[in-house]
Amino acid sequence: MQVDLATFWPKILEATQETIVMVAIALLFAVVIGLPLGISLVVTRKNGLLENGPLFKVLNGIVNFFRSIPFIILLVAILPITRFIVGTSIGTAAAVVPLVFFSAPYIARLVESSLLEVNPGVVEAAESMGATPWQIIYRVFLPEALSSLVLNITIATIGLVGASAMAGFVGGGGLGDLAISYGYQRFETNVMIVTVILLVVIVQTVQTLGNYISKAVRRR
């Protein structure tokens, strides 16, 4: 099957851009929600800085709940919420909402595991110096876990790239949408191949960049 090259490349370019924008915005919101959530999971747990059993149970429950819903179901299930937040249930903006719901709890878990790796002895040392809980979070937990946080957020970003491809189902735009509407529904194999290659390139780039940043911040 022949493809019209004049419309082919601009379309690919636009889809790539949409994917990147979608992932970037979703990531931003997911981190803004997931980071404090992950921190809260660490400090409210038993023997944590601000131990609070009931709060921990609630947060933990919420995270588990959202983590157990497959993205494709989440996508459809929260359509009313999406419509409420962005005013529409189709398009790139609409795709961002379920992506955030999908990614934020995941990031919370990843942040939690990064922070739990921080040597408890160092936290104790800070406590012995009279550091406030906020100082311990800001001056001990986050800098000590930074390298690991970067790696984990890289993993979450790659998860988002994958999920964003599924957002094609709500007409979310991006490479996934393109692959479905051209490659799958119209049997344009070339489009399919190019999309997959581009997704691979994006994932590789993100991982390489993540590894690099993680190393660079290890000693800062």
Place this chain on the structure above:
Amino acid sequence: MIELHNIEKVYKKNDQTIRAVDGVNVSIDKGAIYGVIGFSGAGKSTLLRCVNLIERPTSGEVKLDGEDLTQLPKSKLRKERRRIGMIFQHFNLLESKTVYQNVAFPLLLDGKKGKQVEGKVKELLEFVGLADQAEKYPEELSGGQKQRVGIARALVRSPEVLLCDEATSALDPQTTDSILDLLRQIREEYHITILMITHEMQVIREICDRVAVMEDGKVIEEGTVFDIFSSPTHQTTKNFVSSVMNDKIPESILQALDSTRHVYRVTFLREQASEPILYRAATQHHVEVNVLYGQITQLQGEPFGSLIVEFIGGEKEIFKALHSIQQSVTVKEVTRDAS
């Protein structure tokens, strides 16, 4: 001045209760180096952590210059903690910060900045001998160097008290000595009260003034280092003392003993060690004295030691000689099955 009154710490696990610290009373004079020794699980760390309330005692009072820290609200307690530095067995440095930043960390918490911080940090790095390592990261340092950073960090706010939890246990003997030297120097230059816990009696002998022996959460013996080393009463204490005093009689000597020989352990304290007591008794009563084994060392700058000696001569003369020696030092007969 630190006073611990009836400190108790009880942990409840499932339906089990562990009395980690069980009614401890200790008072530590200003400027003293106070040691707490005990086997693993005796409750030493728990007790130490009760002093700055990193661990809240289940009951009891922790008084720092008369003020009960357990009664303070959290924010006040945090302020008081600035008066108490702490160092750890595994150093607990921030891996993501340089040596300089680690030492400056407590000042950063206080919101201090600029020249004031720089001067103090440099002074302390100089003091611990790490002025040329300021830009290194902890993972590039040896254990001894890391502990020096820990010490500099603990001292940077000029605390009045320094708490040491097994500060030398992760270090080799030579490095241990250098860290102990440093602690001694700290006391001299900064007049800080030091409370240190350890399971190494050698550490106690090297630098402590007083020592408490802990077992099962209780202090079973307490006193000056000299008294505890020269006349331990509790069996655990005796074991600790003999672990460093090397006062066990070698098997070869014990094997050679029989009822015809007169072998005694003579224990010298302080100025007794400098007098020719044995020689005098021997010449006066016409017996020969043969030293089989023993040592004389220094404890807190005072001589102390015990000798295993054999008296050779007539029964009567030996009896007289022993009698005259007993006027000034402790003498105990050594038999094959005893120590």
